[in-house]
Each structure stands twice: as C-alpha cells, then as structure tokens.
Amino acid sequence: MEVEQFVRHFENAVEGIEPESLTPQTQYHRIPQWDSLALLCLLAMIDCEYEVQVPGMELKQCDTLEDVYKLVVAKKALKAA
Numbered sequence: 001m002e003v004e005q006f007v008r009h010f011e012n013a014v015e016g017i018e019p020e021s022l023t024p025q026t027q028y029h030r031i032p033q034w035d036s037l038a039l040l041c042l043l044a045m046i047d048c049e050y051e052v053q054v055p056g057m058e059l060k061q062c063d064t065l066e067d068v069y070k071l072v073v074a075k076k077a078l079k080a081a
Helices: 003-013 036-050 056-060 065-080
Strands: none
Touching (some): 003 036
C-alpha cells in the first residue's frame, strides 16, 4: 500500500473532492468538505479498502492524510501479527 493510493481512496470516499487535488501533507480536517459525513465515509473506506477499524479518538490525533495512512498501516501490521 502506498500513501498516494491512500490519498486517492480518500478523494473518492469524500464527496466533492476533485481527483488528484490532495497530497499526503493535506490537513484533511481543514478541507471545505470535511464534516461528520466525511468522517463516516473515511472510516468506512478504511474498513472496506484496508480491512481495519480505526477508532475516532485515534483518528483525531492525526493531522495530515499521511498521518492517517501511517495509522492504518500500523493497524494492519497489528492485525497481521
């Protein structure tokens, strides 16, 4: 899994985001489309695409999309162990 692929999945999951408009350094919670529905879409995408669950409290500690990606990678590693 690559961080760029994760960003593309995020763009597809959250309505109203132009394809290839975000980067790993994007502060996802500052984009205009970020709201409670976007949060649910993100959590659903992570569950469906990466087969891990991320608690909302852990997600709140992330600032950028790359931070979220690293959290997902860590969760996948724990699940595989």
